[in-house]
Amino acid sequence: MSKVQVMNGNMAAAIGAAMCRPDIIAAYPITPQTPIVEYLADFVIDGKLDASVSEVESELSAMSVVTGASLAGSRVFTASASQGLSLMYEPYFRASTLRLPVVMAVANREMISPQTLWGGPQDTLSVRDAGWLQIYCEDNQEILDTMIMAFRLAEDKNVLLPINVCFDGFYLSHMAERVEIPEQEDVDAFVPKYVPEHIKLDPKKPMAVDPLTNGYLLAEYRLKHMMAQQNALKLIDEIDEEYEKKFGRSYGGAIEEYKCEDADYIIVTMGSMTGVAKDRVDAARAAGKKVGLVKVRIVRPFPGDKIANALKNCKAFGVVDRNVSFGWNTGIIYEEVCAAMFRNNLLIPNVPFIAGLGGEDVTGEHFDYAIDTVIAQEGNADKHYTVWLNREDKGI
Amino acid sequence: MNQRETIELLARSEDQISPGISACVGCNVELTLRTCMQVMGPNTIFAIPPGCMGGVGVVGWDKQSGAKIPVFFPLLDNPASMLAGIKMHYDRIGEDVNVVAFAGDGASVDCGFQALSGAAERGDKIIYICYDNEGYMNTGYQRSGSTTKGAWTSTTPVSKDGRGGKKQNKKDMPMIMAMHDLPYMATMSPAFIPDMVTKLEKAKAVKSGLVYLHVYNPCVTGWGFKSDESIELCRLSVETNYAPLFEVENGKFTLNRSLDNPKPLADFIKRFKKFRHLGDEEIAALQELCDSKAERLKNLASL
Numbered sequence: 001m002s003k004v005q006v007m008n009g010n011m012a013a014a015i016g017a018a019m020c021r022p023d024i025i026a027a028y029p030i031t032p033q034t035p036i037v038e039y040l041a042d043f044v045i046d047g048k049l050d051a052s053v054s055e056v057e058s059e060l061s062a063m064s065v066v067t068g069a070s071l072a073g074s075r076v077f078t079a080s081a082s083q084g085l086s087l088m089y090e091p092y093f094r095a096s097t098l099r100l101p102v103v104m105a106v107a108n109r110e111m112i113s114p115q116t117l118w119g120g121p122q123d124t125l126s127v128r129d130a131g132w133l134q135i136y137c138e139d140n141q142e143i144l145d146t147m148i149m150a151f152r153l154a155e156d157k158n159v160l161l162p163i164n165v166c167f168d169g170f171y172l173s174h175m176a177e178r179v180e181i182p183e184q185e186d187v188d189a190f191v192p193k194y195v196p197e198h199i200k201l202d203p204k205k206p207m208a209v210d211p212l213t214n215g216y217l218l219a220e221y222r223l224k225h226m227m228a229q230q231n232a233l234k235l236i237d238e239i240d241e242e243y244e245k246k247f248g249r250s251y252g253g254a255i256e257e258y259k260c261e262d263a264d265y266i267i268v269t270m271g272s273m274t275g276v277a278k279d280r281v282d283a284a285r286a287a288g289k290k291v292g293l294v295k296v297r298i299v300r301p302f303p304g305d306k307i308a309n310a311l312k313n314c315k316a317f318g319v320v321d322r323n324v325s326f327g328w329n330t331g332i333i334y335e336e337v338c339a340a341m342f343r344n345n346l347l348i349p350n351v352p353f354i355a356g357l358g359g360e361d362v363t364g365e366h367f368d369y370a371i372d373t374v375i376a377q378e379g380n381a382d383k384h385y386t387v388w389l390n391r392e393d394k395g396i
Numbered sequence: 397m398n399q400r401e402t403i404e405l406l407a408r409s410e411d412q413i414s415p416g417i418s419a420c421v422g423c424n425v426e427l428t429l430r431t432c433m434q435v436m437g438p439n440t441i442f443a444i445p446p447g448c449m450g451g452v453g454v455v456g457w458d459k460q461s462g463a464k465i466p467v468f469f470p471l472l473d474n475p476a477s478m479l480a481g482i483k484m485h486y487d488r489i490g491e492d493v494n495v496v497a498f499a500g501d502g503a504s505v506d507c508g509f510q511a512l513s514g515a516a517e518r519g520d521k522i523i524y525i526c527y528d529n530e531g532y533m534n535t536g537y538q539r540s541g542s543t544t545k546g547a548w549t550s551t552t553p554v555s556k557d558g559r560g561g562k563k564q565n566k567k568d569m570p571m572i573m574a575m576h577d578l579p580y581m582a583t584m585s586p587a588f589i590p591d592m593v594t595k596l597e598k599a600k601a602v603k604s605g606l607v608y609l610h611v612y613n614p615c616v617t618g619w620g621f622k623s624d625e626s627i628e629l630c631r632l633s634v635e636t637n638y639a640p641l642f643e644v645e646n647g648k649f650t651l652n653r654s655l656d657n658p659k660p661l662a663d664f665i666k667r668f669k670k671f672r673h674l675g676d677e678e679i680a681a682l683q684e685l686c687d688s689k690a691e692r693l694k695n696l697a698s699l
């Protein structure tokens with residue numbers, strides 16, 4: 001029997017991570033991620049978690065300590081957000097190119113300027129091409145479950161890549177919800193001990209890690225890294241199925257399709273906004289509009305074919321981004337979805353939306369408006385301008 | 397250890413670095429590195445961040461290693477924290493392994509200082525060796541926080557009429573690290589190998605926190621002197637009190653060589669191309685700083 005508790009997203013992340021028994025944890029405080037570090041420190045001092053913790057002096061050292069520990073063979077965990085993630089960028093990129101299965105929770109927060117500390121995935125999405133796996137969660141149960149799946153995915157011999165488990169700051173990090181906590185022995189069986197074979201610094205078996213490397217060999221590393229990302233795309237679906245068998249909960253793997261089978265119009269979302277979006281999809285259905293929803297869970301690797309398959313029979317779709325892609329004048333996920341559609345020879349009328357920047361609410365009214373805008377786009381081959389969903393009601 | 401014991405120790409321990417690295421002719425950092433790793437021995441993991449020793453191939457090329465022991469290339473700004481993670485792993489599994497950084501002054505006093513200071517404060521059980529050649533030599537000698545005041549570097553150039561050079565004093569890294577209340581801090585010189593070996597042995601025995609070792613290494617190529625003068629100039633840096641040999645064990649300062657009756661600093665300064673433009677007044681100012689630091693060190697050692 002699993003336990004049920006009311007907890008915020010940071011606690012869900014901390015419990016999920018702790019249940020996977022990391023050997024070494026290093027993290028530095030930053031709003032809205034800080035409680036994760038505090039919870040884990042509490043678990044350790046209370047004897048609930050046997051881990052060594054380093055209270056580092058910066059995020060750069062947080063990522064450096066965990067990459068060092070992973071290089072030596074430990075299972076490791078860290079957490080950060082926003083400016084902290086930016087400060088990590090150098091060892092962050094390196095953790096993936098060294099193929100170290102670091103697991104890192106991110107309570108997503110906007111990037112400054114202007115000064116801000118509220119939610120939004122601009123931080124992790126801006127480093128989506130640094131070679132990590134990235135999964136985005138909708139609610140606190142999904143955070144806990146994804147954390148457990150993340151260790152499995154990252155440490156799989158066909159993947160061996162670091163992973164971000166991302167969730168919107170404050171909306172999830174600080175909001176309490178009902179969360180089921182699985183049994184420790186079931187988690188132990190699901191996440192076996194990490195035994196590195198590909199890279200290890202050990203005097204008993206000397207190895208030079210990262211000699212100066214010529215381009216032809218670097219290209220080989222990149223190719224294998226790209227293949228590992230594609231392996232993860234298959235594996236996330238398999239792990240999700242296995243998780244459902246064991247723990248009774250499934251998230252659809254790479255994406256979740258909600259009422260998509262017969263949908264004429266589909267809204268694509270990511271993260272915590274998905275809950276209210278599903279509610280408005282239900283309302284639209286009740287009003288006779290055949291609307292569905294695709295929730296993007298994994299952004300790296302990008303599940304382009306799965307998304308294209310989900311959208312292929314609709315008459316119009318829209319993508320709601322809580323982030324911007326400077327230079328594209330749209331959100332980031334919109335451009336990725338468009339690329340996936342084009343690569344699958346699908347040209348379907350569509351609308352890019354931007355909403356909820358800087359932690360603003362994305363409301364039911366916003367989604368009602370988005371759904372109607374998408375429906376109106378049916379049959380229109382012209383490009384639709386990017387719709388900013390939260391401007392008018394703020395009087396900007 | 398007495399001199400004989402240190403020489404015997406070197407005689408019976410294996411060189412851990414590939415014979416084929418491409419350091420400059422007369423480079424005393426290469427000698428320092430070989431000596432350090434010879435004493436550290438096979439039960440060691442070490443890190444060489446970007447800098448001369450990384451550039452000359454100590455980590456290796458493509459699929460070949462530059463060392464017989466596990467070696468890796470940390471980032472310029474994170475050797476201390478990356479090594480701290482490695483050491484935490486071995487502590488956890490109960491294996492006693494020497495975890496060592498061999499980093500230049502750029503990686504130590506500038507870019508990687510935050511990580512080093514943090515690791516020192518937390519007591520991460522690593523041995524951090526800084527080879528101080530007063531600048532970014534591997535990229536063609538740009539100034540660092542460790543460059544002596546007045547020195548020509550490629551980023552503090554000197555005009556034809558002798559104006560220019562670095563405007564600020566050298567960061568006193570050994571003293572800064574000593575003030576972290578380390579279990580062991582020492583300065584070393586490749587001109588005093590028995591002293592170096594003794595200190596490396598002491599460093600290996602420390603189990604309670606971070607060890608910081610600072611080596612002063614005049615650079616043949618960057619500073620401008622002849623390769624056969626390398627060790628002589630290292631010795632002179634010590635004999636002029638510019639790079640005195642001392643150690644600090646749990647707060648107790650000890651001079652390893654008397655600071656009395658030093659040779660004039662000008663004897664050292666005038667040997668390098670990088671100081672050629674300095675006038676008597678500027679050299680006198682350096683001498684004054686050197687004297688006051690020596691005096692302070694003597695006072696500390698008398699406590």
